[in-house]
Amino acid sequence: MKIKFLGAARAVTGSCFVIETDKARFAVDCGMHQGNAQIEKRNWNVKIYEPEKIDFFIITHAHIDHSGLLPLVVKNGFHGPVYATEPTGDLVKILLLDSAHIQEVEALTKNKKMQRWGKSADTSPLYTIKDAEAVAGLIKTKTYNNMFSPAEGIKVNFQDAGHILGAAIVEIFIEENGTTTKLVFSGDIGRRHQLMMEDPVFIETADFLFMESTYGDRNHKGEEESLEELFEAINYSYSRGEKIIIPAFAVERTQEMLYSLYLLDKQGKLPKDLPVFLDSPLAIKATEIFRAYHTYMDRETREIVKNGEDPLDLPQLQFSSTTEQSMRINEMKGSAIVISASGMANAGRIRHHLRHNLWRPGASVVFVGYQAEGTPGRAIVEGAKKIRIFNEDIAIKAKIFTIGGFSAHAGQNQLMEWLHNFKSRQMKVFLVHGELTAQETLASLIREKIGFEVTIPEYLEEIILQPGAKIQEIKKPFEEEKPRIDWDTLLGALEAKISYLKERKKTITSLPVSKQIEIRDALQEADTRVDDIKTDV
Ligand SMILES: [Zn+2]
Ligand SMILES: [Zn+2]
Secondary structure, three states: EEEEEEEEEOOOOOOOOEEOOOOEEEEOOOOOOOHHHHHHHHHHOHHHHHHOOEEEOOOOOOOHHHOOOOOHHOOOOOOOOOOEEHHHHHHHHHHHHHHHHHHHHHHHHHHHHHHHHHOOOOOOOOHHHHHHHHHHEEEEEEOOOOOOEEEEOOOEEEOOOOOOOOEEEEEEEEEEEEEEEEEEOOOOOOOOOOOOOOOOOOOOOEEEEEEOOOOOOOOOOOOOOOHHHHHHHHHHHHHOOEEEEOOOOOOOOHHHHHHHHHHHHHHEEEOOOOEEEOOHHHHHHHHHHHOOHHHHHOOOHHHHHOOOOOOOOOOOEEEEHHHHHHHHHHHHHOOEEEEEOOOOOOOHHHHHHHHHHHOOOEEEEEEEEOOOOOOOOHHEEEEEEEEOOOOEEEEOOEEEEEEOEEEEEOOOHHHHHHHHHHOOOOOEEEOOOOOOOHHHHHHHEEEEEEHOOOEOOOOEEEEEOOOOOEEEEOOOOOOOOOOOOOOOHHHHHHHHHHHHHHHHHHHOOOHHHHHHHHHHHHHHHHHHHHHHHHHHH
């Protein structure tokens, strides 16, 4: 059999692994490529998935970097079943609709801009709400530990990955020519002792393991203090009559926040007269799904539910679905907790709450998730004095809290611990779902401490999997992608333009002052860009 890495190879996003046996062709995950423009271009290249030739998909969990391209493959000819756990099935449906909505709005905005500039408006969304709806009918759900056979000679089993609700580690048994080969896909491995979620199941055997490595080079800090820090933030703004703003991803992090507030309430640390608003239609829908699947949560949570309580509810919790309800929060005087999306403050309603509160001394903003480079969240966390929201510079006078202990991913130590439990000494490990530096660190650690053979596959790489045999690569990656660039012409042209400007220095100095300043700024900007390139090379 062979495997092709169509994403999450030397990158975190775009998780998709296509496996071809003598009887079937299927894929584990169908994630969206996210990050910079170069990576996002891959989303448009759906042909290389050959969707019409895929018999079925297995989805490890609902996160968009694992499920986000399903509408596109369906639109392009895939019509087989999509296997997932029950909560994943439900979460995927709402997340894909939300993703499609974002794609549609983005295309519309871009087209309007083009029209204003007198250019042709021909941007179409990656996929539409209708495309997302078409996925729902293909989803077939399974529970954990319930082996099923999606095709002849193939058996699949989901185990709890402890990452988000319904997240699975996938065990795949493939029979070819009388021998059975076992593949294990870790999906995203959860952090142990996470609120609500069970710890990831230890798997003991595999011939080939495909393991995530997001935190391959670091551990999480301050897991124990997280609840205490949240209390501190609440206390700080409650005593000053100001609001506590919590940007949080709609799935998992939001529910973890509600759970944390429930725990603080139990400890008598949550003021009874402090309203809590959940201000995100998607997060509200996700919370309903979480409430429906307590059986997928850890023992502590199930105990709480058994005692007739709901750890995702509070007496003072209010859902605001409509825009009017959302706006009313900002008109309201006094302290309140507002949980809203997006988690990195780059989209969604959270931007309105930040605009209304960031400049207020006494207010607080609590970051509880990863803040990617280039997002407003990252800038605020890094200590920006002001931030641009809706074309307005907002001063930052609120107190900023960054709580690191809420990650849904295992850190380096926990990844190693999980790996240590494998008893198959001949197992070959492929590291996926991680940045190369994190992967290289983890790979050396694995080789040194456990002695497994480790490979870090590249995007589009294709490999033959044969137990006991040396790893054999069929195809060098990037063949289609290798850019053809005539560097001499390019650099020559740039040089010529600089000489041209030099020759006209006199003309430039005779221009009006405002024009000269404009030119100076443009040149300085160009200079900075060239500096960036210099750093790269
Ligand atoms: Zn995930
Ligand atoms: Zn992921």
